[in-house]
Amino acid sequence: MSPGFIFTMSLRARLTLLYASLILGILLVFGSVVYWLVSIVLINHIDEQLHATVSDIVNVTRVDLIGGDLSVIRFPALEMTSNVHVQIWGRNGKLMTTSPSIAVYTEPLDPENLQSPIPVYHETYFEGVHLRVLNVPLIVEGRSIATLQAGASLSLVDTAQEVLLIILGIAIVIAVLLAAIGSWLTVGRALAPLDSITETTEQINRADDLARRIPYNGPAKRDEIGNLIGVFNQTLERLEILFSAQQRFMADVSHELRTPLTVIKGNVDLMRKMKSLDEESLTSIDQEAGRMTRLVGGLLLLAQAESGSESLSMKPVALDTLLLEVFQEMNVLAGERVKLRLSEIDQVQINGDRDRLKQMLLNLVGNAIQYTPKGGEVFLSLSTISEQARLIIRDTGPGIAPEDLPHIFERFYRAEKSRTRDTSTGFGLGLSIAHWIVEKHNGHIEVESEEGQGSTFCIWLPLDEKVIIPVTTD
């Protein structure tokens, strides 16, 4: 099997193969150790038998010495009750005596070790029989006079080893098969959710339907696959929200651009028909072009804010001076229709982008003036509370309906009543921009409103340097 083939297999097959190979490896090592230990025990048993027999023979062997010379050796009768066969060979290579069981044979049991000067155990074949032979030199007065060869058949050991090999082989094959089947089923079960992830992803791709979610049928306490499904579903949810927000955004932008373009086109067509420049039409075109410029400017700012490319130039800003500036500019806009009041102003300095902070204040004060009906009032105040600057813009206008309140900071969101107003008003971008500017200054914006009772926007900004000199203007 080439390594490349393994990579073309499914993950399930690969894991099964890995698991089965691991089990096979472990069992082979285990089987070899068992086989080796059993063989050692059996051979030891045979060796002990040979050793006992040889000891018995040597103990009863008599040697007669006449005048210091070897004359007669008297061996005991080599009638063995066990399966041990004995031969005694003289140094001259003559068979001196043999046990009756092998009396017909004149060949040494172990020719290789016939002259061995030390006792040696050796395995050999004698007349086709597998034997374990103990060779012992018989030494008299320092002289080796003969070699005793005691051999025992190893057929029982061989049979035991063969049977053991067959049993181990069958056990290993069965164990590896069971392990492979078990791991195939377990891995299949564990990987089944991945199939459903793939299937759902394919359905999403085919149908462009981000509303689909991957079903999770696992245990209550999520495992790794459960976590993956959870994270994947969260990603889908986020993508769905982003995608629908983008679609809504496109629809909103197209809608907002269509009105001024229709007005411009209508006026151009009219002037073409009249074959003269009409002052009223030109003013209308100019207004609509200005409106589109404001819209595109707002969108550009929000797009840059979202992409993070719009950076603020932070410098110490005297908020009180800035608020006074906004107050004076907006007082002109409020005119006689709405009374703009500066109720409290502390001297407060923060670290911020002056232009963006002014834009935020103009948006909020502009809204307050715009939505407050004739004869109403708008109050501005600046104070320092718990190490923070607090700006308040309060009006006595119509207020914001509770169902609109959570959405007013969204792009293009305009409360129901505001949508029907004439086209010279905003696009629903002012509060989104104000919100982004405040957040960029590490502050936050709060709104309280009750229908018919007016609205209060409260902006909290962290202080740079605290200088408070209470001044109250009314």
Ligand code: ADP
């Ligand atoms: P717009 O350009 O429509 O004013 P904004 O983002 O500034 O957009 O405001 C979003 C919506 O919040 C407005 O359409 C209006 O319905 C509501 N709103 C904002 N300020 C006030 C206010 N001071 N009083 C009543 N409604 C307000």
